Amino acid sequence: MTSLTEKQALSIYAKMLHTLDSSEFESFLSEDFSYSSQKVLTDMNSKDEFIEYIRPKLEIIKKTKSSVYAELGVCPAYGHTDCLIMAQGDKSNLLGVAYASVDEGEISSLSLCIVPTPDSAVRSGIYPGL
Numbered sequence: 001m002t003s004l005t006e007k008q009a010l011s012i013y014a015k016m017l018h019t020l021d022s023s024e025f026e027s028f029l030s031e032d033f034s035y036s037s038q039k040v041l042t043d044m045n046s047k048d049e050f051i052e053y054i055r056p057k058l059e060i061i062k063k064t065k066s067s068v069y070a071e072l073g074v075c076p077a078y079g080h081t082d083c084l085i086m087a088q089g090d091k092s093n094l095l096g097v098a099y100a101s102v103d104e105g106e107i108s109s110l111s112l113c114i115v116p117t118p119d120s121a122v123r124s125g126i127y128p129g130l
Contacts, residue, residue, distance in 0.1 A: 009100035014070035015129030030106035075121035094118035
């Protein structure tokens with residue numbers, strides 16, 4: 001199995017948000033994948049729980065045609081360097097940053113953060129899958 005970098009993991013997540021297809025992202029998740037958001041109180045601690053959450057969410061984005069943007073960037077925090085800069089509706093409407101953790105070639109966690117602020121991240125202009 002090839003080793004996956006955090007940047008590649010973030011690219012796959014961004015591609016899912018831009019294509020609204022979670023199948024590729026799901027195939028990289030570890031069984032004990034955890035998903036946390038500083039805006040949501042409860043973390044998800046399994047691949048299945050996350051899949052149950054993300055599929056309907058992507059369907060809603062499809063139905064409402066609300067645009068989600070995920071741009072590769074750099075924003076050192078929490079032991080990470082690479083991040084995704086998240087925006088909705090418009091590329092300038094920044095909502096937060098996402099960090100991925102990779103373990104043994106699988107994506108072990110994803111964290112959505114509002115601290116550090118997305119405007120403190122170095123933007124790349126690269127939106128995988130868009």
